[in-house]
Amino acid sequence: MSATTKKILVVNSKGGCGKTTIATNLAVAFANQGVKVSLLDCDKQASCSHWAEERGAQAPKVNTVASYHSADKLTAQIEQELNQHTDVIVMDATGSHTDTALFEAALKDSELVLIPMLASSLDIKAGERFIADLMTHRVMRATPKPIGVIYNRAQSTSANQQRLEDLLRCLDVPVIAELRDLSVYAKAAEIGAGIMEMRENAAASNEYAAWRDIMLWIDRRTANRRELPRPIQAGRKVSRTDQNQSRVS
Numbered sequence: 001m002s003a004t005t006k007k008i009l010v011v012n013s014k015g016g017c018g019k020t021t022i023a024t025n026l027a028v029a030f031a032n033q034g035v036k037v038s039l040l041d042c043d044k045q046a047s048c049s050h051w052a053e054e055r056g057a058q059a060p061k062v063n064t065v066a067s068y069h070s071a072d073k074l075t076a077q078i079e080q081e082l083n084q085h086t087d088v089i090v091m092d093a094t095g096s097h098t099d100t101a102l103f104e105a106a107l108k109d110s111e112l113v114l115i116p117m118l119a120s121s122l123d124i125k126a127g128e129r130f131i132a133d134l135m136t137h138r139v140m141r142a143t144p145k146p147i148g149v150i151y152n153r154a155q156s157t158s159a160n161q162q163r164l165e166d167l168l169r170c171l172d173v174p175v176i177a178e179l180r181d182l183s184v185y186a187k188a189a190e191i192g193a194g195i196m197e198m199r200e201n202a203a204a205s206n207e208y209a210a211w212r213d214i215m216l217w218i219d220r221r222t223a224n225r226r227e228l229p230r231p232i233q234a235g236r237k238v239s240r241t242d243q244n245q246s247r248v249s
């Protein structure tokens with residue numbers, strides 16, 4: 001069993017918000033760091049599995065597994081990955097029904113949750129409901145885990161973005177990165193790649209800073225879990241980081 005495997009759940013109830021795009025790009029980013037990564041396809045649409053069929057044999061390996069058949073199968077698969085010392089498990093899941101056994105198993109076996117969100121008014125309403133469902137879910141209450149929102153197809157000037165930021169501030173959920181609306185994401189998906197592998201594309205290269213933010217957030221959050229809690233010095237103001245650490249530890 002590996003105690004150091006990172007287990008990342010990418011989920012939202014809203015269709016088309018970028019779950020598969022983010023899960024596949026994340027898996028590719030890790031694979032290109034030379035670590036052993038598995039992408040568990042927990043959505044019956046099987047988009048990750050279709051993506052993997054297009055992935056070239058020469059590309060850094062992303063072990064993609066159809067894990068959407070049942071909760072038991074998903075749990076068994078995760079156990080197998082841990083036994084095989086997989087470094088990173090990325091799960092692509094739909095959160096349209098948070099009361100299903102499959103959703104529960106994915107949540108239970110993850111250590112942090114990434115929520116892609118678009119900033120249309122319908123996406124914001126659905127996202128608010130989803131985050132509330134997630135935060136009050138019995139698995140989350142029993143084993144709290146960090147949640148980070150990835151603002152996808154960002155339009156920095158839109159009024160909706162301001163609404164989204166206000167909402168997330170109220171819920172105390174951070175936006176960890178903003179991804180631009182770029183056709184290179186669709187191009188990468190068509191060939192079973194991630195934008196990290198399209199270095200010749202200027203738009204893709206300009207997006208790498210956002211992906212570094214995502215990787216850094218994941219590293220910090222998974223490292224926190226393994227660190228002993230640090231005592232807070234008397235008189236020092238409790239920072240947001242300290243608060244978040246104590247919440248997830």
Ligand SMILES: Nc1ncnc2c1ncn2[C@@H]1O[C@H](COP(=O)(O)OP(=O)(O)OP(=O)(O)O)[C@@H](O)[C@H]1O
Nearest residue numbers: 015016017018019020021153179180181182185186
């Ligand atoms: N940042 C982006 N820029 C441009 N296109 C994007 C971006 N993110 C996602 N897309 C495109 O939006 C569409 C939906 O994305 P994706 O399939 O990742 O969403 P999803 O949440 O997995 O959807 P579903 O609910 O159907 O599983 C795809 O065509 C994808 O290429």
Ligand SMILES: [Mg+2]
Nearest residue numbers: 019020043047
């Ligand atoms: Mg999908």
